[in-house]
Every structure is written in C-alpha cells, then in structure tokens.
Amino acid sequence: MPAIFQTIYQELCQTLFRQSGFTAAAEPFLRQLIPAHRAGLYRARILSITPQAGCLRLRLKVSRRFPAFVAGQHLQLHVELNGRLLERTFSICSAEQRLSELRELELAVQIQPQGRFTGALPGTLCPGMYVHLSRPVGDFCFERQLPAYLIAAGSGVTPLFSMLSSISRLTQPMTFIYSFRGQTRQLFAMEWAALQAKFPLLRLVLWDSEKQGRLTPERLLGELQADLQAHFYLCGPQQFTVDFSSALLNAGVAKAAIRSESFGIVVPPNGEIQPVVLQLGQQSHQLGGHGSLLQRAEQTGLTVPYGCRRGVCMQCLCEKNSGVVRNLLTGELSDAGPGRIQLCVSEAVSPVTVKSVEISA
Numbered sequence: 583m584p585a586i587f588q589t590i591y592q593e594l595c596q597t598l599f600r601q602s603g604f605t606a607a608a609e610p611f612l613r614q615l616i617p618a619h620r621a622g623l624y625r626a627r628i629l630s631i632t633p634q635a636g637c638l639r640l641r642l643k644v645s646r647r648f649p650a651f652v653a654g655q656h657l658q659l660h661v662e663l664n665g666r667l668l669e670r671t672f673s674i675c676s677a678e679q680r681l682s683e684l685r686e687l688e689l690a691v692q693i694q695p696q697g698r699f700t701g702a703l704p705g706t707l708c709p710g711m712y713v714h715l716s717r718p719v720g721d722f723c724f725e726r727q728l729p730a731y732l733i734a735a736g737s738g739v740t741p742l743f744s745m746l747s748s749i750s751r752l753t754q755p756m757t758f759i760y761s762f763r764g765q766t767r768q769l770f771a772m773e774w775a776a777l778q779a780k781f782p783l784l785r786l787v788l789w790d791s792e793k794q795g796r797l798t799p800e801r802l803l804g805e806l807q808a809d810l811q812a813h814f815y816l817c818g819p820q821q822f823t824v825d826f827s828s829a830l831l832n833a834g835v836a837k838a839a840i841r842s843e844s845f846g847i848v849v850p851p852n853g854e855i856q857p858v859v860l861q862l863g864q865q866s867h868q869l870g871g872h873g874s875l876l877q878r879a880e881q882t883g884l885t886v887p888y889g890c891r892r893g894v895c896m897q898c899l900c901e902k903n904s905g906v907v908r909n910l911l912t913g914e915l916s917d918a919g920p921g922r923i924q925l926c927v928s929e930a931v932s933p934v935t936v937k938s939v940e941i942s943a
C-alpha cells in the first residue's frame with residue numbers, strides 16, 4: 583500500500599477504534615469467537631517435552647502457514663500464564679529440514695527457577711497443549727561459507743546446533759566448539775555422536791569447563807590450528823562474545839568474518855549511577871538500583887513490559903524526553919534530546935527522563 587494511503591488508514595483506525603489497524607481493533611471480537619486466536623501469531627502443538635541440561639526441549643508441530651526460517655534465527659514463544667499471555671525470545675535449535683519436511687521445530691528453553699516466565703513453564707506445559715509462536719527473525723544466520731568455526735558457550739549452543747543440523751553435506755572442514763559446565767549441563771548430549779558420524783570433516787570440541795577449566799580466548803586460539811581465514815560464529819553470554827571477538831580480531835581475523843549473538847546484557851559496575859525519572863501513565867517514579875533502565879525499574883519495584891531483554895522484541899520501547907543513554911549492545915551514546923529507546927539495552931550516562939504510555943505500574 584502506498585505510504586499516503588497507509589497513513590490515512592492508520593489515522594482512520596486511530597480515530598475510529600483507537601487502534602493502529604482494523605486487525606488490532608477486531609482482535610477482542612475474534613477472540614470471543616475463536617478463543618485460541620492471536621493476531622500475528624502462529625499456533626503450535628507441543629509434541630513432546632524433554633528436560634535436559636537445565637532446559638526444556640519443546641518439540642512443536644506447526645501448521646503449513648508457519649514461515650520458513652534460516653538456521654540461527656529466533657522467535658518469540660507466547661504462553662498463557664495465570665490468564666496473561668507472556669512471551670520470551672528463544673533460538674530455534676532444530677534443522678531447517680525438519681520444518682519443511684515434518685512441520686516440526688524445536689526450542690530449548692533454559693529454565694530460570696525464579697523467572698516469571700520460564701520458572702512457570704515446567705508446571706504449565708504438557709504434550710498436546712497449544713502455544714503461540716511469532717515468525718522467526720534475526721540476522722545471525724549461517725552463510726554456508728567454509729571453513730567455519732561455530733563456537734558456543736552454555737545455552738548459546740542452540741542456534742549453532744540448528745546451523746550444524748541444517749547442513750546436508752560438509753565438503754570442507756568445520757570446527758564446532760561447545761563449552762558447558764559439567765556433563766549434566768551439556769545440551770544435545772545424545773546427538774553429538776550421530777553428527778560426528780554424519781560429517782567426517784567436522785571437528786567437534788566438547789569443552790567441559792568443570793574438568794578442563796574455563797575456555798578462555800587464549801585456549802580458543804590454541805584450538806584454531808592457525809586457521810585465521812575461516813568464518814567465525816560466536817554465541818553465548820555477552821562477555822563471552824565480546825572477549826572472543828576481540829581475541830579473534832587481535833589475532834588477525836577480519837571483522838566481516840566474525841558473527842556473534844549474545845544473551846544477557848552485562849552492565850559494567852563502574853560508573854556513576856545517574857538519576858532517572860520514569861513516567862508510567864500519570865505517575866513519575868525515581869529509579870533506584872543499577873544496570874539497564876529495565877533492571878533499575880524492576881529493582882525499584884515497578885512492573886514494565888519486556889520480552890527478550892536483549893534489544894530484539896521492542897516490547898520495552900519507550901520515549902526518552904531528555905538525557906543521554908548508552909546502548910549496552912553497541913556502546914553508542916544517544917543524543918540528549920527526545921527519542922525512542924529500549925529500556926532493556928539502555929543505561930543512563932546523564933540524568934534521564936523517560937516515559938511510556940504503554941507501560942503500567
């Protein structure tokens with residue numbers, strides 16, 4: 583639709599229904615008719631649930647409507663918990679072919695026992711139940727350029743496992759390095775041997791940091807066998823990807839040959855805590871605590887919407903009125919004027935005032 587008609591359509595819907603589109607306005611009525619309907623989402627049936635390495639491996643059956651994905655991409659899992667539809671972002675860990683051939687995909691959901699979402703899943707989900715999924719997104723994808731190194735720490739193994747499983751034939755060497763803490767924390771424990779047998783050119787390094795010590799950038803460089811012309815895919819906690827990317831760059835690997843994705847934002851503890859005022863509806867709150875603005879809001883006892891907590895889903899988007907924030911993913915500083923920011927990846931570096939009409943205390 584041309585931009586002008588799009589604008590007129592949105593204005594009209596805003597005036598008539600106080601919604602951005604007709605679909606959003608019709609959503610409550612559709613839900614009355616079809617209780618399982620969720621606009622913009624895809625229904626998926628749970629085929630099996632397997633606890634493994636502190637995760638729940640969810641095997642899901644999706645309909646023909648569910649779009650294709652590229653190995654490495656993630657999606658949002660939506661589950662109704664205590665009458666509220668909550669969602670979190672997870673990487674797909676199964677092969678692309680399993681979707682195209684069987685209409686199945688798999689997620690490995692790491693359980694945080696205290697977490698509002700993942701902590702409630704073990705007592706809520708059961709085979710046969712339906713959940714909802716967003717479309718797969720993300721540009722952390724395997725380019726199929728070889729030789730390649732896939733290097734994962736902890737649950738960062740999930741997108742890389744999908745990349746490896748999606749390869750049909752390996753014609754050049756590939757190294758997969760997976761660091762985990764203790765045998766009980768090793769994901770996909772039953773699958774590694776089969777993958778090794780399928781791909782003779784695969785060098786699989788299963789690094790048990792409980793026995794072998796922490797996989798440091800120096801140790802990684804020792805594993806590289808001087809192959810600095812390869813392509814590198816890194817996934818793990820943010821500090822892991824930052825440290826390993828720097829080590830590879832310093833060793834002479836081209837920046838374009840390194841792709842990384844991380845989870846968990848690490849906020850450096852140094853630096854002065856800046857005053858932040860968060861306006862929720864009609865009320866203003868002075869934020870205490872430290873860390874990202876989302877963490878500070880939570881430490882202050884406020885409830886604000888969030889999804890992925892890593893700058894992907896935009897659910898924590900709100901309006902900054904003034905002040906400078908640092909983007910914790912890119913290190914970029916905002917300007918001091920008004921602008922939109924994501925609370926989960928923003929840290930105040932000057933006094934900040936921010937407001938959201940969407941969020942509620």
Ligand code: FES
Pocket residue numbers: 887888889890891892893894895896897898899924925926927
């Ligand atoms: S919670 Fe997803 S972008 Fe902030």
